[in-house]
Amino acid sequence: MYRRVAIIGGGAAAAALLSELLERQLPQPLHLDWYTGGDTPARGVAYGTRSDRHLLNVRAASMSMFAGKPRGFLDFAQRGDHTIAGTDFLPRRLYGDYLESEVERALERAREAGHDVRVRPLLVDALVPENDGVTVIHGEESSRVDAAVLAIGSLPPQPLGGVSDAALESGRYVTEPWSFLAAAKPDERPLKVVLIGLGLTAVDVLLELSMLWPNARFEALSRHGLLPEAHLEAASAPADDSSDLIEAMREAPEIRRWIRLLREAIAQSNDWRTVVDSLRPHTPSLWAALPQEERSRFLRHARWAWERxxxxxxxxxxxxxxxxxxxxxxxxxxxxxxxxDVTDHGLHLQVRSTDDGSIETMDADLVIQTVGLNTDVRRTRHPLVRQLTTNGHLAPDPLGLGFTATTEGRLQRGDATWPHFYAIGTLLRGVLWESTAMPEIRQQARQLADRLLEE
Ligand SMILES: Cc1cc2nc3c(=O)[nH]c(=O)nc-3n(C[C@H](O)[C@H](O)[C@H](O)COP(=O)(O)OP(=O)(O)OC[C@H]3O[C@@H](n4cnc5c(N)ncnc54)[C@H](O)[C@@H]3O)c2cc1C
Structure with missing residues (x-):
C-alpha cells in the first residue's frame, strides 16, 4: 500500500474516499494529508446549504456514502426521526450532517489505529506529478507524497458569452448562484429576476428566493423552456431486465439509433423512469463505446433531454x-x-427565440446564471487546474468534460498515464459521463481505496 497519500478537495467525494480508506484494517500506518480548501470539510457546495427547502434528488435509501453499507444514510436519518422512510427525499443539510459525522468517526478510528491524518484547511496551489510520486505545493511549503487524489468537484462557473463587463461589474449579473443564495436576505420589493438555465440549480434558486422575496417575479429562460422531470411519489418498480436494450445499444453506438431504441423501450414499459434508470450501471461502458463524434453529437442535441x-x-x-x-x-x-448590458435601472437582455429565431428583449433587476456544472478545464480561472493544464501535467478532455484519465481514475498527460495521480468525481466526466452524484462517487471511492491500498 502507499504510505503517504494526499487528498485534495473538501467535498463529499473526498469525504467518501477518506472514510473508505480509514474504514479498513491496514497492515501499516497511513500518512494522509487532507487538503480541504478551507470549506467546512465534507459538505462541499451541494450539502453546505442551510435551507431545508433544498432536498436531495435521490431517495434516502440510495444515498449512503459507502458502497458496502447501503443503509448508511437511512440509518443515520432514522436515528433522528424513526418515521423517515427509505423512499423519502430528505434535506441536503441533513445529508451534510451525515457526511460530517462519518468523517468524524473515521478520524477518531484513525487516531485509535495510529494513522497520521492531517486535516489541512488549505487550498493547494500546485501539484507536480512524477513517475514515483506527486509534490503538493501550498504557499511556501511543499511536501512529497506517494500518491495524490484530485477531488475538487466542478469548476467555478464562467459567465456566458455576450454578458458585458459592465453587467458583470454591476453586481446584478450573478454567475455563482450558491454563494449568492447563502448571502441572500429577505426583500419585499417587486423585483424582476431572470434565470438563465432551467435545471436543478434554477429550481433551488426559485425555491429559496420565492420565499425570501415574496413580491419578486421570475422569468426562467432555457433552450426548450422545460423544467426537469419529477420522481413519482412512490418509488418506481425495479427496472425490467434491460439486457436486450443495452446489447442493442452496444451493437450500434450512434446517438440517433440510441434515441430510437430508448423510445421503443419506453413505449413498451409502464414507466419511462425505469428504462432511464436501468441504463445507469451501464453508462460508463456505453459512453466508452461511443466514438468521439457521437459523444459530441450527444452533447449538442441530446444532453439537455438526458439531464431532464x-x-x-x-x-x-x-x-x-x-x-x-x-x-x-x-x-x-x-x-x-x-x-x-447595463441600463439606468438594471439589466437589458437580448434573447434569440427558439421558436422562430427572432430577437426579443427583456429587462431585469437581477440575472442569475443557473446553467449547471462547469467542467471545462480549458477555460477556467481555477488556479490549481490552470497550473496543471498550462504546465502540461494534465490534458483537457477534448469535449470540455474535465481531464483525460483512465476509467479507473488515473490521470493522463497525452498518451501517458500518471502511475500515482488520480481523480474522483465530476472532472472524470469525459471518461465516465456519469460521475457526479453520490451513487457513482461512492463506487469510485471504494475502488480507489482498494487501489491505493493495493499499490
Ligand atoms: C446543488 C447540488 C445538489 C446536488 N444534489 C445531489 C443529490 O441530491 N444527490 C446526489 O447524489 N448528488 C447530488 N449532487 C451531486 C454532487 O455534486 C455530489 O454528490 C458531491 O457533492 C460532489 O462532491 P465533490 O467532493 O466531488 O465536489 P464539491 O462538493 O464541489 O467539493 C470540492 C471541494 O474541493 C475544494 N477545492 C477546490 N480546489 C481546491 C484546492 N486547490 N485545494 C484544496 N481544495 C480545493 C473545494 O473547496 C471543495 O471543498 C448535487 C450537486 C449540487 C451542486
Whole structure:
C-alpha cells in the first residue's frame, strides 16, 4: 500500500474516499494529508446549504456514502426521526450532517489505529506529478507524497458569452448562484429576476428566493423552456431486465439509433423512469463505446433531454414549481441568451427565440446564471487546474468534460498515464459521463481505496 497519500478537495467525494480508506484494517500506518480548501470539510457546495427547502434528488435509501453499507444514510436519518422512510427525499443539510459525522468517526478510528491524518484547511496551489510520486505545493511549503487524489468537484462557473463587463461589474449579473443564495436576505420589493438555465440549480434558486422575496417575479429562460422531470411519489418498480436494450445499444453506438431504441423501450414499459434508470450501471461502458463524434453529437442535441429525465426533482418540489407558475410568479421562456448590458435601472437582455429565431428583449433587476456544472478545464480561472493544464501535467478532455484519465481514475498527460495521480468525481466526466452524484462517487471511492491500498 502507499504510505503517504494526499487528498485534495473538501467535498463529499473526498469525504467518501477518506472514510473508505480509514474504514479498513491496514497492515501499516497511513500518512494522509487532507487538503480541504478551507470549506467546512465534507459538505462541499451541494450539502453546505442551510435551507431545508433544498432536498436531495435521490431517495434516502440510495444515498449512503459507502458502497458496502447501503443503509448508511437511512440509518443515520432514522436515528433522528424513526418515521423517515427509505423512499423519502430528505434535506441536503441533513445529508451534510451525515457526511460530517462519518468523517468524524473515521478520524477518531484513525487516531485509535495510529494513522497520521492531517486535516489541512488549505487550498493547494500546485501539484507536480512524477513517475514515483506527486509534490503538493501550498504557499511556501511543499511536501512529497506517494500518491495524490484530485477531488475538487466542478469548476467555478464562467459567465456566458455576450454578458458585458459592465453587467458583470454591476453586481446584478450573478454567475455563482450558491454563494449568492447563502448571502441572500429577505426583500419585499417587486423585483424582476431572470434565470438563465432551467435545471436543478434554477429550481433551488426559485425555491429559496420565492420565499425570501415574496413580491419578486421570475422569468426562467432555457433552450426548450422545460423544467426537469419529477420522481413519482412512490418509488418506481425495479427496472425490467434491460439486457436486450443495452446489447442493442452496444451493437450500434450512434446517438440517433440510441434515441430510437430508448423510445421503443419506453413505449413498451409502464414507466419511462425505469428504462432511464436501468441504463445507469451501464453508462460508463456505453459512453466508452461511443466514438468521439457521437459523444459530441450527444452533447449538442441530446444532453439537455438526458439531464431532464435523469436528474429528476422530488415530487414535492415539482408541486412547489407548479404553484409558483399557477400564482403568476414564474414564467418559463424558450430561447438563447445573446447579450446582457447595463441600463439606468438594471439589466437589458437580448434573447434569440427558439421558436422562430427572432430577437426579443427583456429587462431585469437581477440575472442569475443557473446553467449547471462547469467542467471545462480549458477555460477556467481555477488556479490549481490552470497550473496543471498550462504546465502540461494534465490534458483537457477534448469535449470540455474535465481531464483525460483512465476509467479507473488515473490521470493522463497525452498518451501517458500518471502511475500515482488520480481523480474522483465530476472532472472524470469525459471518461465516465456519469460521475457526479453520490451513487457513482461512492463506487469510485471504494475502488480507489482498494487501489491505493493495493499499490
Ligand atoms: C446543488 C447540488 C445538489 C446536488 N444534489 C445531489 C443529490 O441530491 N444527490 C446526489 O447524489 N448528488 C447530488 N449532487 C451531486 C454532487 O455534486 C455530489 O454528490 C458531491 O457533492 C460532489 O462532491 P465533490 O467532493 O466531488 O465536489 P464539491 O462538493 O464541489 O467539493 C470540492 C471541494 O474541493 C475544494 N477545492 C477546490 N480546489 C481546491 C484546492 N486547490 N485545494 C484544496 N481544495 C480545493 C473545494 O473547496 C471543495 O471543498 C448535487 C450537486 C449540487 C451542486
Amino acid at each position: 429525465v435523469r436528474h429528476r426533482m422530488p415530487p414535492q418540489v415539482m408541486t412547489a414549481m407548479q404553484a409558483l407558475e399557477a400564482g403568476g410568479k414564474l414564467h418559463r421562456r424558450r430561447g438563447r441568451l445573446q447579450a446582457v
